[in-house]
Amino acid sequence: MLLATVVGQVWATQKDQSLEGLRLVVVRPFVRAEGGGEKHSAETLVAADPLGVGCGERVLVVFGRAARHVIGRGHDIGFQTAIAAIVDGIEFEGGESLGPSADADSH
Amino acid sequence: MFLGRVVGEVWATRKVRDLEGKRLLVIEALDERRDPAAPKVTPVVAADPIGAGVGEIVIVAFGKAARVACGGDGDLAYEAAVVGIVDDAQIPEAPVSWGFRGKR
Numbered sequence: 001m002l003l004a005t006v007v008g009q010v011w012a013t014q015k016d017q018s019l020e021g022l023r024l025v026v027v028r029p030f031v032r033a034e035g036g037g038e039k040h041s042a043e044t045l046v047a048a049d050p051l052g053v054g055c056g057e058r059v060l061v062v063f064g065r066a067a068r069h070v071i072g073r074g075h076d077i078g079f080q081t082a083i084a085a086i087v088d089g090i091e092f093e094g095g096e097s098l099g100p101s102a103d104a105d106s107h
Numbered sequence: 108m109f110l111g112r113v114v115g116e117v118w119a120t121r122k123v124r125d126l127e128g129k130r131l132l133v134i135e136a137l138d139e140r141r142d143p144a145a146p147k148v149t150p151v152v153a154a155d156p157i158g159a160g161v162g163e164i165v166i167v168a169f170g171k172a173a174r175v176a177c178g179g180d181g182d183l184a185y186e187a188a189v190v191g192i193v194d195d196a197q198i199p200e201a202p203v204s205w206g207f208r209g210k211r
Binding site for chain 2: 062
């Protein structure tokens with residue numbers, strides 16, 4: 001499972017039948033910056049979104065069978081990444097804490 | 108599976124039902140090529156069924172092993188879980204910062 005920030009949404013008309021009607025979002029995995037906060041990473045992932053997340057929100061991403069379970073369409077679907085939770089906050093050692101979005105970070 | 112250090116905890120109200128009631132820890136993998144001053148890696152989030160604390164070094168399992176550790180099997184929304192808290196380890200090349208003293 002990874003922490004990530006939602007950075008966009010994807011639409012695709014031609015896709016595997018098992019993915020019809022599935023909301024797909026683009027997320028950027030969380031990387032900690034030196035001295036606290038989030039470091040901007042260039043990498044992105046595509047994840048199915050059964051919770052209805054918004055752009056900029058921090059989320060928990062799950063993979064593989066756990067992701068297919070979260071999507072709830074059985075295990076024979078062509079997808080392996082999904083949003084499982086919307087993050088309220090992350091508390092790090094040393095008292096550092098991050099909020100539900102990069103905009104809400106206080107440090 | 109890997110060894111990692113617990114660096115934090117995640118709080119989430121809106122989540123899939125399976126994740127309710129389980130602590131979610133933020134864990135950074137130990138990397139012998141990396142000293143504490145080097146750039147941070149992408150941390151992993153793992154469910155914690157055994158009660159690990161921030162700062163502790165833990166063993167993290169993935170996939171079905173993680174779901175079994177959380178008391179389920181195939182149909183759980185987890186794929187990473189803490190399955191052990193490390194007391195000590197003997198890794199000759201490990202940096203001092205890992206805090207292992209090895210068997211004495």
